[in-house]
Amino acid sequence: MFGGGGLNPRKMKQMMKQMGIDVDELDADRVVIETPDDDLVFEAPQVTRMDAQGQQTYQIVGEAEAVADAGLDGAAAAVEGDADESSSDDTASETDAIPEADVSLVADRAGVPESTARETLEAHDGDLAAAIAELE
Template sequence: MGFRGMSPKQMARMMKKMGIEQKDLEGVKEVIIRFADKEWVISNPQVTAIKQSGAETYQVGGSKTERVLSGTSPTSETRIVEEALAPEIEIPMEDAALVASQTGVDLETAKQALKETEGDLAAAILKLRR
């Protein structure tokens, strides 16, 4: 069973009515995020695409490698530092959808409030209503 006694089918219908679609992307080999001076390469990522109100958001988890980009000098060496992504509280999509529907905020704002309240639904709703 899903959230609060709902079956996965019921949850999918509720999210569809709210205009939220979620899809796990299969076969993704790596994700690269480029900055002015470095790039993050996330290997073997778990990527979820979330569509809401015409906007698409991607949630990425995996092992991060940081590469410092070299300047124009061919003698510059590229330094690679490996680190695991900081563990993050897993916020179920159902919880974020419920908080968003109860407070009128977007899904990302609801997820952030849930993270700040360590997943406490009531506290997140109260926080957003203030």
Template sequence: MMGMNPRQMKKLMRQMGIKMEELEGVEEVIIRLENKEIILKDPVITIITAQGEKSYQIVPGKEEVRAVVRVSEDDIKLVMEQAGVDYDTAKKALEEAEGDLAEAIIKLTGG
């Protein structure tokens, strides 16, 4: 296959039942892991279909990694009770405090 021009390669792949197409307009791809997210900005994505199965080839433009803080429902309820705030406010404060209950409560109560 080396030395084959792109047109010949496409023809051969078509004969083998392999279809390739580029996915247009993709702004980002997010890969969520247990404790972080990998954000791929402006990726080039190729969809390869072979024998009825789709595969996605992703070539990232810019890569960004973010830590993800997971907070428990019990912690959110405790912050809600102690700070006298609603669910979303308590959850956001806990996430900003990276799960630290005391810090979240102090931030919300101002003391």
């Protein structure tokens, strides 16, 4: 489009700024793309956001790992790890009902206390997406 090959990156930024295109690098630790068949997980990706005429476009650069589709439950488990496996027998039935990882995920995403996140998850029978949607 611009003849690209020998264009100075500084000159390219200047041209994009003149055209009203703003480019920002995002500090992302992980990106998950959910598809109907599986999830694509990018660990330590390079993420660039381009804002042109009010529309935002994201570019993700990195290696994707295909993970069997587990919805938000799988993302929560992958984010939080297996820390809940060492819980005692007294709390096992409560942990099985609503895992701490799910409560933490909902609380973080919705910006609410964990007690509110737990109540909302219980009201939605552990459905993470419904709980987050209600709290946002």
